[in-house]
């Protein structure tokens with residue numbers, strides 16, 4: 001049996017007034033990409049800090065590849081990009097990385113090679129020779145990511161790695177994380193960018209008020225919902241009835257007014273993605289013209305919103 005990359009058992013941090021997190025039990029296997037979701041203040045960073053050994057749990061246990069979190073053996077296996085960090089702005093990117101290379105005990109030749117390679121991978125390149133005071137927020141974030149990867153860790157903890165990035169930077173980080181995943185690294189990703197989590201992660205857990213509210217494999221969560229928007233011309237209520245009849249109650253039109261010869265949007269909730277080709281076929285058979293077909297939005301969004309809707313949560317919207 002292989003040892004899980006991360007295992008927690010009733011992990012608890014009590015900051016007083018019910019803040020922190022309670023009884024969090026998780027298992028993340030070696031090589032899995034895990035997305036940790038939750039509203040602001042849910043306790044995500046608190047858990048990452050306990051897993052990386054930056055703070056001590058009030059009770060419960062956490063292990064990294066079988067080693068107690070916070071021990072040198074556990075820390076040797078991990079890289080960490082904190083949510084909020086600041087390097088001295090008089091240093092250059094190269095110098096920040098060289099300092100971290102010393103902390104990782106890389107020898108000089110290896111350090112030089114790794115620094116060069118990582119600066120390229122995170123898109124900083126030759127600007128590694130510039131002082132940080134000239135870096136944008138996005139560049140500082142990429143440098144943080146390079147620091148986290150310097151020691152070639154088996155697990156990377158990433159707390160909002162794309163928060164300061166523009167869409168291009170976000171796309172690049174997504175690609176970088178996908179590469180890490182294909183190299184067999186374990187990724188623990190705290191993120192509010194659900195689309196990124198949906199694309200990258202194997203498993204997700206949703207934290208609310210310090211407790212795990214729901215968890216599962218992303219493929220299972222996504223299989224639960226399949227919402228599509230279809231822009232059609234020639235829609236009639238008869239078409240809707242026919243689709244409902246043939247596909248069952250899960251196919252519903254949520255919006256769209258009947259207006260022959262004008263295009264309208266149909267919102268269709270299906271049992272699974274496989275049904276969309278049948279819906280398209282039926283619409284064409286019924287004489288409608290299809291202009292556009294697409295999923296409504298990140299479906300992890302819907303899972304998240306449904307799971308937390310109606311629940312109280314601390315944080316900004318109290």
Ligand SMILES: Nc1ncnc2c1ncn2[C@@H]1O[C@H](COP(=O)(O)OP(=O)(O)OP(=O)(O)O)[C@@H](O)[C@H]1O
Pocket residue numbers: 015019020038039040041042043044045046047083314315
């Ligand atoms: N050092 C601390 N002392 C006291 N309370 C704290 C401390 N750190 C965090 N908290 C509280 O614990 C709760 C969880 O905070 P945490 O930062 O872990 O949430 P989060 O899910 O990471 O939020 P966000 O998505 O906004 O980053 C919050 O109510 C926060 O105010």
